[in-house]
Amino acid sequence: MKSQDAVKVTFYGVRGSTPCNGRDVERYGGNTSCVALDIPECDPIVFDLGTGLRYFGMDQPNDGTFRGHALLTHLHWDHTQGLPFFTPVLHSGAEFDLYGPPQDDGRSIRDVLLATIRPPLFPIELTMFPGTMRFHDVSDTDFTIGDVSVKARLIPHVGPTCGYRVTWNDTSIAYLSDHQMPYDGSMAASPGALELIDGCDLVVHDSQYLASEFAAKSTWGHCTAEYALWLAAEAGAKRLALFHHDPTRCDDAVDYIANSVVRKGERLGVEVFAASEGLTIEV
Ligand SMILES: [Zn+2]
Numbered sequence: 586m587k588s589q590d591a592v593k594v595t596f597y598g599v600r601g602s603t604p605c606n607g608r609d610v611e612r613y614g615g616n617t618s619c620v621a622l623d624i625p626e627c628d629p630i631v632f633d634l635g636t637g638l639r640y641f642g643m644d645q646p647n648d649g650t651f652r653g654h655a656l657l658t659h660l661h662w663d664h665t666q667g668l669p670f671f672t673p674v675l676h677s678g679a680e681f682d683l684y685g686p687p688q689d690d691g692r693s694i695r696d697v698l699l700a701t702i703r704p705p706l707f708p709i710e711l712t713m714f715p716g717t718m719r720f721h722d723v724s725d726t727d728f729t730i731g732d733v734s735v736k737a738r739l740i741p742h743v744g745p746t747c748g749y750r751v752t753w754n755d756t757s758i759a760y761l762s763d764h765q766m767p768y769d770g771s772m773a774a775s776p777g778a779l780e781l782i783d784g785c786d787l788v789v790h791d792s793q794y795l796a797s798e799f800a801a802k803s804t805w806g807h808c809t810a811e812y813a814l815w816l817a818a819e820a821g822a823k824r825l826a827l828f829h830h831d832p833t834r835c836d837d838a839v840d841y842i843a844n845s846v847v848r849k850g851e852r853l854g855v856e857v858f859a860a861s862e863g864l865t866i867e868v
């Protein structure tokens with residue numbers, strides 16, 4: 586694919602659960618979930634609003650001309666903490682559309698973010714930001730952003746959580762940042778998860794745990810790298826980005842996990858790599 590026809594995917598935050606810092610995590614990075622899509626003739630689309638969003642914001646217009654869209658998987662802190670520090674919306678004229686799943690009690694993503702981004706948890710209310718933020722509730726929903734088709738599907742995690750599939754010009758990218766594998770450690774997936782990943786060019790997927798850790802954390806909403814590979818192969822994905830690295834995982838440990846899955850992926854026809862902060866790839 587020629588580069589002008591490609592989607593550029595940039596990883597601004599790849600860490601799960603909580604940001605971390607230190608020499609032992611500097612290669613993969615410590616910011617939490619935020620992945621940006623640069624699609625020709627389309628406003629930027631970001632997956633999730635983790636602390637990596639602040640750095641995405643530095644690469645965007647900070648003069649009121651920003652236009653963009655965020656596909657929010659769920660409202661856990663590691664996926665929302667970057668929003669109050671996203672400087673493009675500090676300028677009047679900026680427009681930011683946010684999509685995500687409502688709560689089981691009926692509260693919308695707007696209700697929850699307005700209730701939490703306010704004193705005493707944050708110095709000002711979200712409504713005081715000068716830019717325009719529009720909120721859209723999605724669950725098992727198909728919609729479009731310009732020429733881009735978006736599929737949201739509810740997937741197992743802890744609380745209402747979406748995965749997404751973005752398709753432009755026959756290129757499809759799936760994003761399932763937090764995904765509960767079966768509690769008994771077996772390999773099975775929901776129809777929605779399989780639909781999102783089906784034959785996609787790239788899937789960015791939860792890979793939080795080692796198999797040896799999963800038994801003690803089997804209900805915490807995540808999965809192993811081996812599960813991510815099984816699912817990618819089962820659904821026919823071409824490439825798999827291991828994502829949502831555990832905050833306790835040092836760089837060498839991420840390498841160790843990735844190396845073992847890369848070799849298994851070669852046998853299954855899936856190209857595997859571990860996502861790192863600052864990495865841009867073309868799809
Ligand atoms: Zn998370």
Ligand SMILES: [Zn+2]
Binds near residue numbers: 659661742743763806
């Ligand atoms: Zn989560």
